Amino acid sequence: MDNNQTIPNTLALDTSTPWLTLTLGNSAEVIYQHRSQVMTDHSRVLIQSLEEIQKKGFFSTFPPERIVIGRGPGSFTGIKIANITGRTLAYSLNCPLYGFSTLEMLAHQGSKLITPHKGLIILPVIFHKKNEVFWSEFKLGFQKLPDHQVKIQIGPYSDIIKLYSSKDVLIITPWQELYNLFQNNQFQCLHPDSSQPDSINLIELIESRDIPIQKNNSEFFEENTRPLYGSRVFEHE
CATH class of the missing domain: 3.30.420 (Nucleotidyltransferase; domain 5)
Structure with missing residues (x-):
């Protein structure tokens, strides 16, 4: 990445394990972060955290330019929550969606x-x-x-x-x-x-790959977001 280029903000989340983690920001500045051990209550805690970001005005003041999710493996329900939430946010915020294995x-x-x-x-x-x-x-x-x-x-x-x-x-x-x-x-x-999982690492991973941000007002873009549920062997796409 060009050192003179502003680092884009990313919204990253992972709910594949009992440790929920959500981060808004980039490798140079964390604007918002929530990390907690929630066991089986991922959906409620995740929604509360997203509502807090909204109430503080961070979505408008520091709008994310991409969404990154942890794809698993881990809890079937947790992986599904991250995937659905990530896709919903990407659609509503008009951001590309990316994923990495947890x-x-x-x-x-x-x-x-x-x-x-x-x-x-x-x-x-x-x-x-x-x-x-x-x-x-x-x-x-x-x-x-x-x-x-x-x-x-x-x-x-x-x-x-x-x-x-x-x-x-x-x-x-x-x-x-x-x-x-x-x-x-x-x-x-x-x-x-x-x-314990920390989604700032998802942000650092996407930045380290130096992937150009895809933005198209008429078409949803996603890359490597297929959930990694339980199976004998997986291959990263």
Whole structure:
């Protein structure tokens, strides 16, 4: 991005996990942010936060030029809420809509908090159900790859222990029980307090790709917004 160019404001949200996160702003200035652990009440809390943005006049004073959502994987209902809300906002605000895997958001978040070194695998992990988890592998610098492919896997957490115990891995998960499990198996883990989803990372991801803003008054534009619900293996579009 041109250093002399004003950074556009983005409205970003993720409700794929029990941690709801909503941010309006850009990488240089956060105008509004809400983060909370809401468990199963995503819709109500999200609407309240959007109403607060509206009441404070931020939609008119700092209008977002694009919407970015976390696509999952995670909670089926939470993913659906983010997708429907994102599409509704994009239509009403006449903004393009983009999406990133929630795992990619967590990987970017964790990568900023560590000392990078060659060969490190960043492994965000999201709880699914029972003993199953979602995970994906990321190498340092993935943020700037415009055609970056995200392969999302699902299986028992024992698969991660089996596949990665001999590798240089950093696990990122906001679930305390998963953190304890992997720590007990000698994995390097980012603390859960630093791993709770933060949608500013969606904003930083879209800015790092330097994607031109699409705006067309007569046609709705969206890119990579298909929800990533539960399945054996996903491929990022």
